[in-house]
Amino acid sequence: MRMPPFTLHTPENLAQALSLASEMDNFDWVAGGTDLLPNYKWHLNPKPNVISLAKVQELTALSSTVIGAMVRVHDLANSEEIHPLIRETAATIASVMIRRSATVGGNICLDTRCYWFNQTEEWRRSIDWCHKCDCDTGADCRVVPNQNTLCVATYQADLAAAFIALDATIHLASGDGTRSMPFADFFQLDGMTRNVLKLGELVTHVTLPEDSVNWEGGYQKLRLRETWDFPEAGVAAAWKIEDGKIAALRVASTGCESIPGDHSELAEGAIGEWNGKQSIRDLAEGVRKAVKPVSNTYFPPAYRRKMLRVLTRRALSPLEHL
Amino acid sequence: MAKGYRQAPGKGGSKKRTDGKRVAGQQDFGVPGSGGSDPYSKLQDLDYVPESVGGWKKQPRGPHVHDRHVTGMTIGKPVPLVDSNWKITGQAHYGDDIRLPGELIGKILRSPHHYAKILSIDTSAAEAMDGVFAVATGQDSVNKFGVLPVTKDEHAMAQEKVRHVGDLVACVCAIDEATAIEAMNAISVDYEVLPSIHDMEDGLKDSENPIHDRGKYHIGESNVQKRVFQQFGDLEGMKDAPFHHEADWETAGLHHGFTEPHAVVAHWDPSGRLTVWTPQQVPHYLHRGLSAVLDIPMHQINVHRTFVGGGFGGKSDPFPHEMCAAILARKSGRPVRINFDREEVYWINRGRHPSRIQMGVFADDEGRISGIETDALIDGGAFASFGHVTTYYNGVLHTAPYEIGAFNYTGARVWTNKPASGAMRGHGAVNSRCAVEVGIDAVSEQMKVDPMTFRLANLLPPHSRTITGFRVTSTGMRECLAKVREQSGWDEKFRNLPLGKGIGVGCGFFISGSGLPIHWDPENFPHATVHLQCDMDGGVTVHTGAADIGQGSDTAVAQAVSEVLALPLDMIRIRSKESDTAPVDLGSYSSRVTFMNCNAAIKAACELRDKVLKAAWEITGYNPDVLVIGDRRIYYKHDPAIGVSWLEAVHKAQADVGSLIASGAYRTPPMGGIHKGAAAGLAPAYSFSAYVAEVDVDVETGFVKITKAWAAHDCGKALNPLAVKGQIIGSCHMGMGQVLSEEMKYGRNGHLMNPDLLDYKIMSVHEMPDVVPIIVESNDPEGPFGAKEAGEGPLLPILPAVCNAIYDAIGIRIDELPVTPDRLHKRIEKHCRKLGIDDPLELPVPRFEAGPLQQKLVERAKSHAKRDHLRDIQEDRSSYVNGVLFGFDPDKPMSEQKEGWRESVIPTPEDLADPKKRAARAWSHVERRHRGDA
């Protein structure tokens, strides 16, 4: 497949990267390339300039609480000092070959996906395009027709659920400085906007709370095959046990909507009168209700929604007897 | 004798009607090994053929024609593929690896519409671009082609209509890919969009604009491409049967999923000849197609098969892009290379037909299968491809391995505006076989009989004639079932496993080489020819047209020659790639290569061997009768010290007779009935298989994991056990994909939603269970060293085995493929609602309690096992005729048979009255030529 023409820039450090970015008004960042390059090969919104972060050393920090955006997913999955929930989640991403190239930042900023969008240019021409990549035709959404405002493409990154469950903070940088926010706040409900990143801004790293080492958790992922496939639904749960009781509980979902779902309020509410299996069932039902997938991935939305309930139950199963 | 491409019927038979029609059930067959007018069995002269090292061995299943050619050099030993060192060093060149100096890159402009009239094409802007060397459209070649001579409905590029998204409209070649894409985009096409059809049932209806027009042969105004009707046996008896299971199956379309996308290079050399390099399973069909499309004689074309990166049936049609490359190369004067993107691979498709199959399996109170009733509607997509044959195969391949009382088949194939379906591993037999085997499982449950026992008590014996007249020679079905039963621990596990765990069995039956060479009369030309050439270096060069697509046909042919000549494999060189040097061959489809090419190779090798033995006689003074051919030596039987080397004998032979060449051919023996469609499904031998699969079903999510499979396949004789095992395991992988995950998904407006390897879900290494390949050798009397096919048959049984195991695990009968988690989850929910259960973890599991028939069938199976053994070893190999179990008397004419027994291929209105039957509706249309209108 032929790549559209672009100029690749390879800054050596963060300052260079940001200053390059500030000079351009139409470019993409590329980290591992496992998301961007397939999209480019299918001519999905290619830009004339691409700035590679491969050589930017500042973004590769890796410790139990700091995870640089350019840390490879493979390294994350195999690093002893990383939180087990993060490792477990990272190990389910795509295939080992993809994980060897893919990065944490790339996974967080994964472009949203849709059956009507992630197709070749020829294919999309045959449906007269769609509004996520409309080639200036003003095309409609093909999933939910007769609306041209919101893009419902699905956010199918695994790590987001784990980061939200562990109450991580995401750190951004641009030519104008840096900013940080709770992980869930990074996302913006629209398949095209996706997140709060401004032009020229990038994710530098993610930090976990100091006490995250005391948290336990689990990640459950719905996918047809145990490799390659994006999550059709994913649930991460994390909790802290103190004196044999649940002191804190956070639940997050991914793979169902245009942004990951943070269900921690629901979870926190359930702790008070925790009643083992019953509480888990109620919580799972709550998560199911909170999420509304649409028909744009492999499995039908009704099934994904029901499975969210099963995944939540399974993720929380260690808490059954508390 | 009527000429044509129908098999010569009843040849050698004594009871013939004066009107030339065959009397049903009264057909004799030629002696085993006879191969038409020049049978290779002539070489079986026991007085002449020297005893070889392996010698005459008593075979457990009776004598076999090639026993005397066994030298023990390579046959039956696991040998690496002879071309594997090219593959493992990266030096095997596939389609896209052919790089010629001065090559141009070709790109194809495709239709963005499902169905549209082309009003105009303007290529001027493209032609004017720098770096563009040629642009071609449908106007550049108006000649039709198609894989089957009876259904040629394809063109290099669209003529006046495009018939599916991705249909070829125009092509360009340019200095590089970017320029070619730009030029392609500069071609302007005006379309008038026509209403398209996507559901196969719509294809049965009249249409204003049928997708193809076959003139006076068109079936009404519909999109029915082919319809088949066959009724054999006692249909009344079948309908009265006390046990029956009817199911309405929906199976999705599949793609072969080979890893190598199609690619082609075409070059017209300075002498004006065209060479086309392409990964083709059947170079000869392409050869014919190119000649027709380009309007040049065949001898002006050299089709060069590259290494083939997987075929599975998907590279056996002549393809329009191959024509495009040749046209572009002709126009531009430069070599042109076209390499497909993955999506284009799905657009050209030729995969498994999406189908709706109504399947009825009937059994009587004696525990006999009193009938199989099938109505199969298959979705052919936009072109005919192999569909004519597929329509037959969906029915006729049910007629074994069981003895049945009746066979009632209606089948139809329709055109729709989708990429064309075609032949895929297990061609036409897979979906309907799954339905039959699940039906058998359900019927045995109704009868309270173990499905293993039920099957064992109803098998056709070796040397039988099926209800529609197929000649089954060897069968190892019984042994296959016995082995999987024992190794899987069936008796302990069946209906004894907890909820979510299940075990199931399935059987299969498949042709070992289509008996009908579709492009010529088998009376005139053989199916396969092999030439051998041996020169002063002593090595033997084998020229064959058999296409090695990775299954190892080069290896098999080399083994056959090596075995007969008692030479190590490294002295055998295979030249199978170019039509210039290879004899005409039908290529790699219908699992024919091992059977047909190895037989031809054996014959050629015997001829060569005789020449060399004669020379050895001259040198040693010992008659070939007492000479033994060993490892590169020919020596006196009673004193191995007296002998000559292979090379010496070769040199002597050359001195005596000049060039040392030999040729062998294979043609199928005359066989089969004379009814319309009798040749479909005919084969010189059939393979059999039985699998047991164990599954884990997650009742909360609907996920099915196959945990282990025992796969017994009767391949006659494993020429290369390593390759046979590879075929069995690989078939399992593909079959498991079909049953659990693979499907071509079409969106709500008819678009193929998953034309890529991420969304077309081929099983990964993690989903693949441990498969225990079990080779069963029934030693086919006519197969090369007893061999039959092993490439396609092994795929069939895994589907029903898994479906039946799912039933064993959760009590839900499957009737829709693939069994994806969402589909199964829906079924589980429905099942729970029906039973009034909230939690699927509380679902009841089917249990087994033997009924009164069980013991009766156990005993019948035992007595049949004895019968089969005797039939295996006895000299007399006249046919056991299907129906005897039901009181049919093969010695009586049809008119004197018991009431109700019939043979019919022309439906009456009553036959088609059932409104539920879909394919039967295809007969509501009258073929235009019979309509009486002008």
Place this chain on the structure above:
Amino acid sequence: MSIHIRVPMLPGSGKEVWQANVNGEENEHLVESNSILLDVLRDQVGTLGVKRGCDMGTCGCCAVLIDGEPRLSCLCLAKEASGTEITTVEGLADGHHLHPIQQCFAEAGGSQCGFCTPGFLVVSAALLDENPQPSRSEIKCAIEGNLCRCTGYQQIVDAVEMAAAMKRGGTSTPDTTDPKSDPHPLGPDDPSLPPGSSK
């Protein structure tokens, strides 16, 4: 009605010098800025053993070793592999001695049509460098990014196990150029020689 809203392919990206050591040989080519490593390897370096299966990171046919680590060359920007050491399937053998993994793929039936084989070979070779005694499940995890349509993977896993044992045992593979079978296996002094013949 025709639609011509397409992403333009021309003019192409600017070209730069690309340099890498491929299979022990220094390579220098002028490549476009947007070039993908797979394309450079196939079209410019000429290592056609690197296969293009899906071009989208799923099939693994294009796998190569970059500085010893298996990577998908179809999802690798050429420029980012500039200055590295790249091993393709062509670089696995030691002269005429096959790498154990190559030998075992042939012997265990790990390769049927052979198209996915180069990818599996480099991935497996890297695994054996890292883990001399991998379990079957470790092997499966290492090859989970490679798609094989012919073998059903079982004989591939067998082959990797075999190769691991071979490598641990230090057995070297035979020279593929060693003399093959002699069509005249009789010496001049061989008593089995018939009268009048000699080598």
